[in-house]
Amino acid sequence: MTKFLHKIFPRSAILVLVLLTLAAVVGFAVVGHLVTRYNANQQARGRRLYAQGLADLNSGNPNQALEELRAALSCDPNNGQYELSLGRALRDTGRLDEAESYLESLWQRTPEDGTINLALARVAARRGSINDALRYYHNAMYGIWASDVDGNRRKAQTELIEFLLQKNALAEARSELVSLAAWLPPDPVLQLRTAELMLQAHDYGDALAEYERVLRLDHGNAVALAGAGQTAYRAGSYRTAQRYLQAAVSANATDANLRDLLASTNTILRTNPFARRISDAERNRRLAAAFDAAGQRLTNCAQQRGISLTTVKPAASSLSAPPGSAPSLVSLESRWLAIKPDLRRLRYEEENDLPDVIMDLVFSIEQQTALDCGAPQDLNHALLMIARNPDTADE
Amino acid sequence: MKDLTTASAAMTARAEHPVRFLGPRRLFEAFEDVFDEESFFLIVSVFIGIFSGLAVVCFRIAIDWTHLALLGPLPPVHSWRILVVPSTVGLGVAILVVHVFPAIRGSGVNQTKAALYIFNGFIPFRTAIGKFLCAALAIGSGQSLGPEDPSLQIGASLASALGRRLKLSREKLRLMAPVGAAAGLAAAFNAPISAVLFVIEEVIGRWSAGILGSVVLSAVASVVVERWFLGSEPIFRIPVTAFKRPSELLAYLVLGIVGGVAAVIFAKAIGFLRPRLKAMPRWTQYFQPAIAGLLIGLIGYFGFPQVMGAGYDYMDQAMHGQYVWQLLATLAALKIVATTLSFVSGTPGGMFAPALFVGAMLGGAVGGVERYLFPHLVGSTGTYALVGMGVLFAGFLRAPMTSVFMVLEVSGNYEIIVPVIVANTFAYLVSRSLEPIPIFDLLTRQDGLVLPSLEEEREEAILRVEDAVLPAPAIILSAADYIDAAARRIENSTQTLFPVRLQPSGWGAITREQIERRFKEGKGEHTIGSLISAQPLPSLYPDLPLESALRFVQNCPIVPVVNRANPQKLEGIVTSQSVFAKYAPPRRD
Numbered sequence: 001m002t003k004f005l006h007k008i009f010p011r012s013a014i015l016v017l018v019l020l021t022l023a024a025v026v027g028f029a030v031v032g033h034l035v036t037r038y039n040a041n042q043q044a045r046g047r048r049l050y051a052q053g054l055a056d057l058n059s060g061n062p063n064q065a066l067e068e069l070r071a072a073l074s075c076d077p078n079n080g081q082y083e084l085s086l087g088r089a090l091r092d093t094g095r096l097d098e099a100e101s102y103l104e105s106l107w108q109r110t111p112e113d114g115t116i117n118l119a120l121a122r123v124a125a126r127r128g129s130i131n132d133a134l135r136y137y138h139n140a141m142y143g144i145w146a147s148d149v150d151g152n153r154r155k156a157q158t159e160l161i162e163f164l165l166q167k168n169a170l171a172e173a174r175s176e177l178v179s180l181a182a183w184l185p186p187d188p189v190l191q192l193r194t195a196e197l198m199l200q201a202h203d204y205g206d207a208l209a210e211y212e213r214v215l216r217l218d219h220g221n222a223v224a225l226a227g228a229g230q231t232a233y234r235a236g237s238y239r240t241a242q243r244y245l246q247a248a249v250s251a252n253a254t255d256a257n258l259r260d261l262l263a264s265t266n267t268i269l270r271t272n273p274f275a276r277r278i279s280d281a282e283r284n285r286r287l288a289a290a291f292d293a294a295g296q297r298l299t300n301c302a303q304q305r306g307i308s309l310t311t312v313k314p315a316a317s318s319l320s321a322p323p324g325s326a327p328s329l330v331s332l333e334s335r336w337l338a339i340k341p342d343l344r345r346l347r348y349e350e351e352n353d354l355p356d357v358i359m360d361l362v363f364s365i366e367q368q369t370a371l372d373c374g375a376p377q378d379l380n381h382a383l384l385m386i387a388r389n390p391d392t393a394d395e
Numbered sequence: 396m397k398d399l400t401t402a403s404a405a406m407t408a409r410a411e412h413p414v415r416f417l418g419p420r421r422l423f424e425a426f427e428d429v430f431d432e433e434s435f436f437l438i439v440s441v442f443i444g445i446f447s448g449l450a451v452v453c454f455r456i457a458i459d460w461t462h463l464a465l466l467g468p469l470p471p472v473h474s475w476r477i478l479v480v481p482s483t484v485g486l487g488v489a490i491l492v493v494h495v496f497p498a499i500r501g502s503g504v505n506q507t508k509a510a511l512y513i514f515n516g517f518i519p520f521r522t523a524i525g526k527f528l529c530a531a532l533a534i535g536s537g538q539s540l541g542p543e544d545p546s547l548q549i550g551a552s553l554a555s556a557l558g559r560r561l562k563l564s565r566e567k568l569r570l571m572a573p574v575g576a577a578a579g580l581a582a583a584f585n586a587p588i589s590a591v592l593f594v595i596e597e598v599i600g601r602w603s604a605g606i607l608g609s610v611v612l613s614a615v616a617s618v619v620v621e622r623w624f625l626g627s628e629p630i631f632r633i634p635v636t637a638f639k640r641p642s643e644l645l646a647y648l649v650l651g652i653v654g655g656v657a658a659v660i661f662a663k664a665i666g667f668l669r670p671r672l673k674a675m676p677r678w679t680q681y682f683q684p685a686i687a688g689l690l691i692g693l694i695g696y697f698g699f700p701q702v703m704g705a706g707y708d709y710m711d712q713a714m715h716g717q718y719v720w721q722l723l724a725t726l727a728a729l730k731i732v733a734t735t736l737s738f739v740s741g742t743p744g745g746m747f748a749p750a751l752f753v754g755a756m757l758g759g760a761v762g763g764v765e766r767y768l769f770p771h772l773v774g775s776t777g778t779y780a781l782v783g784m785g786v787l788f789a790g791f792l793r794a795p796m797t798s799v800f801m802v803l804e805v806s807g808n809y810e811i812i813v814p815v816i817v818a819n820t821f822a823y824l825v826s827r828s829l830e831p832i833p834i835f836d837l838l839t840r841q842d843g844l845v846l847p848s849l850e851e852e853r854e855e856a857i858l859r860v861e862d863a864v865l866p867a868p869a870i871i872l873s874a875a876d877y878i879d880a881a882a883r884r885i886e887n888s889t890q891t892l893f894p895v896r897l898q899p900s901g902w903g904a905i906t907r908e909q910i911e912r913r914f915k916e917g918k919g920e921h922t923i924g925s926l927i928s929a930q931p932l933p934s935l936y937p938d939l940p941l942e943s944a945l946r947f948v949q950n951c952p953i954v955p956v957v958n959r960a961n962p963q964k965l966e967g968i969v970t971s972q973s974v975f976a977k978y979a980p981p982r983r984d
Contacts, residue, residue, distance in 0.1 A: 013435055016561060020442045027449045035624045038456045045468055071468045074708045077628065090717070101716030101775065105633075 046075030050082055053089065062092040080106075080115075087119050091126060099123050114143035118156050125163045133163055134172070154180065158193065165200050173201040181210060188214045192223055199227070204235035211244075222251040226258055233261060236389020238268045267382040273359060274390060287358050288343060293379045294365040295336050301373040302329050329372065332365050363387035436567050440574050440609035443557060444616025447550035447578035451617065452624045454527055454549060455583075458542055461535025462704060470700035477537070477695045481688030481703070484536035488529045488742060489684045493677075496525025499743045503548030505839050507576045508598050508846045516555055516568035523552035529743040533684070537703035539691055539733035543583040544745020550579020550617070570606060573598045574613045581614035582621040584747075585630055589801035590614045596794050597835065600847065631711045633781070633806045638814050646769070650761045650779060651786055651818035655825025657757055658790030661731045661750075662826075662834045668739040670841050683740035691733045701726050702733040705748040710755040710784075714777040718756075720763025723780075727756035746834075750787045758783015778814070781806055785815050790822035793833035798823075860944055861937035863977045864956050864967035867894070871965060872905065872923050874898050879919030881910050892952055895923055896963060901931035902955040937966055944974050 053068035069086040076082060083106055090099035103120045110116060121136035137160035145152040157180050164173035177198050184190055191214045198207035211228035214221055229244035245262040252258065269275065273286040307329055339361060345354060366384040370376060376384055465480045492500055499522055510518045530545035554575025558568045573594050581590035591607075591614050599606060672683055694702055701709040713723060734749035762779025781802060788798035802815045832840070839846045870888055872881055872895045885893065885907055893910075895903040909926055913919075933947045934955045947954045948971040958964040 017438065020439070024442060024445045024449075027446065031449045031452055031624060034456060035452065038459070042459075045463075049468060067469050070708070070712070075468070078626075095717070098715070098717040101777065105715050105777070 042075040046072045046079065046082065049075065050079075050085065054085060057085070057089055057092065062089050065089045066093055084115060084119055087123075091119075091123050096123055096127055100127075111139070112144045114140045114145040114152055114156070117143050118152075118159075121156070121160070125159075128167065130164070130167055130169060130172075133160065137163075150183075150185075154184075154190070158197070161197050161201075165197065170201050173197070174203045174206075177201055177203060177206065181206065186217060188218055188221060188224070192221075192227065195224075195227055195231070199231050199234070202234075204231050207231045208235065208237075208240075220251060222248060225251055226255070229258070229265075230261065233265060236385070238265050238272075238385075241265050242269060264381060264385070267379065268385050271379055271382050272386050273355065274386070283355070287355055289379070290362045290383055291336075291339070291343060291358050293383065294362040295340075297369050297376060297380045298329060298333055298336060298365050301369040302333070304373050305329070329368065332361070332368060335361050336365065359390075363390070432564060432567060436563065436570075437608055437612060439557065439561065439563075440613040441616045443550070443554040443571070443575050444578040444581075444613035444618075445620055446553050446557070447546075447575055447613065448582045448617035448620025450523070450527070450549050450553060451546045451579055451582035452621055454531060454542060454546060455625070457527065457531035458535045458705075461531050462537075465536050466703075470695070470703075472698060472700050473696060477700065477703075478689060478692040481537040481692045482685045483688075484532050485538065485684035485686075485688035485740070485742060486681065488533050489681045491525070491529050492684075492741060492743065493680055496521060496529060498522045499525040499529060499548075500741050501842060502835060502838050503544040503551065503576070503745065504597060504835050505842070505844070505846065506548060507551040507572045508835075508839070509844055510551065510555060510572040511569050511598065512846055513844070515565055516558060516571050518548075518552045518555040518572055520552060520556040523549045523556070526552070526743055530745075533737070533742045533744050534704055536688065537691060537695065537700075538684070538688060538737040538742050538744060539702055539704070539706075539730060539749055540737050540742060540744025541705045541746065541748025541751075542744070543580060543747035545743060546579040546583035547576045547745070548579065550575040550577070550582070550613075554578070554613075570599075570609065573606075574609045577610045578613040578617035582617040584801070584805070585618060585621060585625075585627075586801060586804040587611070587614040587618045588804050589797050592800055593794055593797040596797055597792075629805050629807070630707055631714060631805060633714070633777075633808065638778070638811050644814065644817050646762075646765045647782060647814040647818040648821055649765065650758055650783060651821025652825055653761055654754060654757055654783060654786030654818065655790045655822040656829070657727065657731070657753060658750075658787055658822060658826045659829040661735070661753065661787075661791055662830055662837065664731065664735040665738055665834065666832075666837050666841075668735060669838070672739050672741070673841070680741060684737075684742040687736040687740035687742060690736055694729055694733055699726065699729050702730045702752075706730070706752040707748065710752055710780070713755050713759045714780040716776045718759065720760045720767070720776075723756045723763060724760035727753050727760060730756065747788075747792070750791045751784045753791075754784040754787030755780040756783070758786065778811060782811060782814050782818050786818045786822040789819035790826035791834060793823065793826065793835075795819055795823045858941040858977055859937065860935045860939045860941055860956055860969060863941055863944065863969050863973045864937060865969065865973050867965045867967050868892070871896060874903070874922060874924030874927060876923045877919060878910060878913050878921050878923060878926070881923055882914040882919065885910060894953065894955055894965060894968065895927055896965075897927065897931055898924065900962060902934055902957070902965070903927040903931050904951075904953055934962065935969065941974060941977060944969050948974050 049068045049072035053065045053072055056062070056065035056068060066086070066089045069082060069089050073079065073082045073086055083102075087099050087103045087106070090096075090102060100120065100123045103116060103123060106116050107113070107120060117136045117140035121133050121140055124132035124136055137156055140156040141153045141160075157176060161173050161176045161180065164170075164176065177194065181194055181198075184194055191210055195207045195210035195214070198204075198210060208228055208231045211224045211231060214224040215228065218224065225244050225248035229241050229248050232238070232241035232244060242262070242265045245258060245265055249255070249258050249262050271286055271289065273283050273290060275283075275286075278286075339358060342354060343358075345352070362383055363386075366376065366380060366387050369380075370384055375381065465484065466476065471477045498506070498519060503526070506518060506522070510516050526545045526548050530540070530542065534540055534542055551572040552575070554571040555568075557575075558571035563571065576598060577590045577594040580593060581587040584590060591610050594610055595607070599610075672679075675683075691703060709726070712718065713726075718726070730749055730753050734746060734753075737744060738746060759776045759780040761783070762776050765779075766776075784805075785798040785802035788801060789795045792798070798819045799812070799815050802819075803809060803812060836846075868890055870885060870890055870893055872884075872893050874895055874897045876884075881893075891907045893905050893907070895905050897903050905923060905926055910923070913921065913926060932951055932953070932955060934957045935944055935947070936959050937956055938959075944954060948969060953968040953970055955968055956966045958966055
């Protein structure tokens with residue numbers, strides 16, 4: 001070979017360069033083959049370690065998973081999937097600083113990546129940092145996703161709302177929910193979840209609207225009926241709640257909670273003295289029943305707390321409680337005793353403010369005894385619920 | 396390659412014969428004509444880079460494979476394997492070093508310097524094979540050493556072998572080893588600028604176009620090859636680094652001081668233990684790497700496997716904030732212990748990666764402590780770890796320029812240059828004040844070699860012309876002066892030699908005797924210029940090295956020292972006596 005080359009290229013410098021080039025080509029071929037095999041082995045090993053790591057991570061062994069994912073990443077350093085899983089393992093092992101620092105380094109490379117932003121948002125959420133979580137969740141919502149863009153964005157926004165609810169940031173959660181509902185596809189599952197979140201965010205109006213939207217798509221949807229009933233109940237719209245709860249109980253007669261809620265609703269509607277389209281006699285009867293029930297509740301609660309209630313005749317000034325102060329059981333009893341003699345006036349005096357005075361006292365008693373002695377039952381519970389929403393109770 | 400050394404003669408001979416062939420052959424002949432040894436050396440440098448790059452790629456794969464085969468993909472903490480593997484492999488490596496490859500013991504940097512300054516560029520090819528094999532086994536089995544120094548030596552050895560094969564001139568052959576060393580180091584670090592600077596700063600010690608061109612070409616070629624096969628990513632994934640508040644410089648200054656002290660401890664530990672272990676009976680050399688391996692295995696067994704091997708993965712993890720500062724500090728201390736054990740036992744491998752490891756851990760730890768004490772003052776742990784690497788490089792390897800560029804090149808982030816410079820400078824100064832002898836010089840002296848210390852050369856005081864300059868004589872003549880006027884001017888002077896300002900520029904000199912003789916001959920109406928020889932005197936500038944005066948003072952009675960801004964202004968003169976007086980040893984009394 002050398003002789004042949006010498007014949008073609010008689011000058012030695014050229015010959016040397018040709019030989020060196022040939023040697024380099026051969027070297028490239030050999031090393032190329034070696035590196036190809038090496039890379040294939042590394043990637044196979046990386047996949048194996050990654051699978052082990054994921055299995056350990058899912059089986060609640062994040063420390064072992066951490067080592068395996070680190071090893072997987074050293075086999076295939078640029079694998080984004082491995083990197084994210086390592087970040088997740090760091091987060092799950094409670095190494096939030098490390099997870100955050102690690103994910104931030106990934107974020108620097110691709111700040112628009114939805115997956116990385118979502119992972120960082122989860123770390124921030126785990127930390128309880130609302131500002132960071134909001135930033136990264138929003139980045140994830142408006143970031144780039146490799147597939148199912150809408151689904152992933154919705155998922156990120158739903159997670160953000162759940163986080164905000166967890167942090168009791170209800171105003172922020174409600175604003176996110178409005179935005180989420182605006183681009184929600186007509187999918188009952190998604191709409192029901194959104195409505196449920198609205199309910200948690202105390203956004204009863206939008207939640208009810210969302211449930212009703214589902215019911216327009218699927219009239220007999222039991223979950224939507226129950227949800228709508230619960231939402232209306234919490235909103236204090238007991239007439240609406242009754243309608244939905246009756247339908248929900250018909251659709252799912254075995255649900256004890258629904259039955260209880262319906263029973264409570266019926267009681268509220270049956271005992272509400274402010275209900276429209278009832279006779280004066282019925283109103284007076286309801287007022288008297290409420291007054292008696294409140295008095296009984298007061299007595300029971302005082303006994304439960306070991307307080308001896310006075311039977312001293314109250315002064316006229318104690319008919320109404322001073323504004324802005326929580327009345328004591330004793331003062332409530334004084335007021336109750338003061339009003340009791342006037343109860344018979346209900347039958348004769350049509351134009352007076354006695355019903356309002358009575359119900360004002362009843363509500364005060366129910367609210368105070370609920371604070372002092374726990375949740376009431378039956379009629380007292382109904383009165384407490386009316387006390388919370390007296391204006392909408394009949395809607 | 397005989398005709399390469401006599402390239403000009405061959406070219407002349409070819410010119411005498413008519414060209415007989417046309418076409419490709421003639422083209423090749425014409426191509427051949429452009430080669431003198433200088434050009435050929437540059438082209439060969441590229442090939443050195445290519446071959447070194449290929450060798451380093453194989454070397455890195457060999458280390459990985461060895462590691463996987465011996466220790467598995469996961470750190471085998473609390474496993475018998477972590478104790479048995481490093482010690483058993485250490486024994487095997489010791490046998491190879493003692494019986495087959497005795498030349499691979501020691502630092503590759505020093506062996507390359509020795510090749511340059513002592514052995515006319517000779518490094519046996521066997522060294523490359525031995526270094527490749529033994530270092531791959533040692534590092535792969537968990538000895539706390541790095542692959543950069545062996546890569547450097549593999550490159551140097553390949554280059555030396557190629558230079559000998561090509562029968563290059565002695566001058567070029569000497570330079571082959573550093574050229575190969577730069578290629579090897581560049582491929583190992585994936586950082587050509589740092590490699591070039593390191594070789595210039597620590598091995599060659601001088602800059603010239605020829606050397607720089609070859610070193611740069613080989614380094615770039617090797618990095619291209621390395622990136623071709625292993626990708627262009629740096630050896631670490633660099634975290635987000637930023638320097639925002641100038642007040643943070645104080646924190647980096649502290650890091651520099653701590654790093655400088657750590658570097659001295661590291662160097663002193665090696666300097667203390669190495670000669671003692673070398674002085675032990677020969678049979679112990681078989682067991683020294685094994686015992687070192689066992690002790691390092693014990694460190695790994697008890698929960699710190701990070702100190703085993705080169706540790707790049709763990710540096711990466713430290714830079715990405717995956718360790719708390721207490722663990723980082725522990726790892727830095729244990730790595731110093733582990734590397735000292737490995738290196739002094741004679742196990743082949745380098746100290747670059749361990750130095751970077753210690754720096755990264757120490758940087759992260761210092762950053763963590765500072766962040767704990769001053770939560771609003773300091774940057775990320777990753778930034779500190781990155782700066783810490785440069786700190787140890789500057790303090791331990793005593794390569795301040797390389798350390799700065801290495802951090803910049805590895806991080807690709809110019810923003811942290813100020814903290815890097817501050818921290819590295821302090822580390823270098825602290826280290827130098829506590830331990831005047833750099834680690835490479837220390838190792839050289841322990842090996843009984845006398846190689847130039849490039850740091851000492853840098854620090855050496857240089858004599859300049861201004862140190863030997865004498866005041867300008869009182870009478871300075873002009874070439875336009877008439878001889879009778881000049882004779883009258885010098886009449887009452889004791890001066891015997893007169894500087895003459897020539898027209899339009901330059902300086903000459905004339906003696907009293909010349910002027911008086913011409914005056915007596917009645918040639919007083921002639922000018923002084925007519926007496927001065929056509930060749931003006933050489934002149935010097937005050938800031939030039941005094942060596943430059945030596946060339947002139949032997950043949951000239953005086954050498955004018957002139958102002959650089961105005962060469963017609965005489966600052967003074969130097970004479971042979973004034974120059975030699977500066978080189979005379981100081982008198983004892």
